Amino acid sequence: MIILDTIARAELLKDAIAAFPDECCGFLFGREDANGFRAVSDILVVNNAKEGDKRRRFAIAPLDYLKAEQYAEDNQLQLLGVYHSHPNHPAIPSEHDRVAAQPWFSYVIVSVLEGKPDALRSWRLNNEDQFEEENVGVVASNINHEFNHQS
Amino acid sequence: MATVIIPTPLRKFTNNTAKLDVKAENIQQTVNELTLNFPDLKKHLLDEQGQIRSFVNIFVGNDDIRDLQQERTEVRTDTVISIIPAIAGGYA
Numbered sequence: 181m182i183i184l185d186t187i188a189r190a191e192l193l194k195d196a197i198a199a200f201p202d203e204c205c206g207f208l209f210g211r212e213d214a215n216g217f218r219a220v221s222d223i224l225v226v227n228n229a230k231e232g233d234k235r236r237r238f239a240i241a242p243l244d245y246l247k248a249e250q251y252a253e254d255n256q257l258q259l260l261g262v263y264h265s266h267p268n269h270p271a272i273p274s275e276h277d278r279v280a281a282q283p284w285f286s287y288v289i290v291s292v293l294e295g296k297p298d299a300l301r302s303w304r305l306n307n308e309d310q311f312e313e314e315n316v317g318v319v320a321s322n323i324n325h326e327f328n329h330q331s
Numbered sequence: 332m333a334t335v336i337i338p339t340p341l342r343k344f345t346n347n348t349a350k351l352d353v354k355a356e357n358i359q360q361t362v363n364e365l366t367l368n369f370p371d372l373k374k375h376l377l378d379e380q381g382q383i384r385s386f387v388n389i390f391v392g393n394d395d396i397r398d399l400q401q402e403r404t405e406v407r408t409d410t411v412i413s414i415i416p417a418i419a420g421g422y423a
Contacts, residue, residue: 203421230419237421242388242395245415249338253349259339262418269422277420280386282340283375287420 182218182260182286182302183317185210193297195225196265196290202234205264207248208286209257218260218286219319224248237276238264261286261302268293271301273311281305286314333410335361340416344371353412358389359402361412376414388415 195204209222230239252259271291291298303311332352355361366373390413396404
């Protein structure tokens with residue numbers, strides 16, 4: 181399961197709307213606990229560096245990837261994955277998404293229909309290099325993201 | 332020894348180690364040492380012909396080895412080598 185902080189989720193949706201009809205992209209940061217539950221606390225918006233049709237493809241420049249790893253290290257977070265949008269298409273990974281996907285990373289996809297955000301779903305590769313959907317939750321910002329937290 | 336920074340998604344194959352020291356004089360030796368010590372890394376770094384995958388970028392400092400001497404790019408003891416997965420996709 182992956183939990184998105186409300187502010188991080190809002191920033192992600194804002195990026196997806198602003199980029200429409202192009203695809204947006206960026207990184208997800210947070211922590212994974214011992215049970216594999218992931219809590220995203222920060223996102224980093226990244227320029228879609230795809231040369232060509234950005235309405236159906238995205239790419240992240242290698243130096244932006246390096247910056248993301250550095251951001252995680254500097255902020256004692258884990259780089260948990262990548263997000264991108266599917267303008268006027270469902271939040272389901274394409275074969276192109278699958279072939280380019282990295283192990284372990286969460287791939288959050290948000291569908292944007294005529295400029296308005298629709299479904300937001302998250303996917304991870306399994307050991308057979310096929311995508312499996314992971315549940316997505318949202319929590320209010322500034323909440324302790326420990327999953328066994330009780331206030 | 333040169334330092335190799337392993338990208339987060341591949342750390343599951345390096346016992347969750349983010350930085351590794353290698354005794355290598357060039358990138359080819361670096362890759363050889365990594366795949367020898369961590370065999371599960373091999374399929375993520377090399378294709379069936381043993382060449383560095385097109386989806387994998389290797390940087391020496393801030394420079395892509397494709398702009399240097401490819402696998403023959405020299406490595407010194409103070410060199411920082413980054414393995415950078417190509418991040419891409421899209422609905423079609």
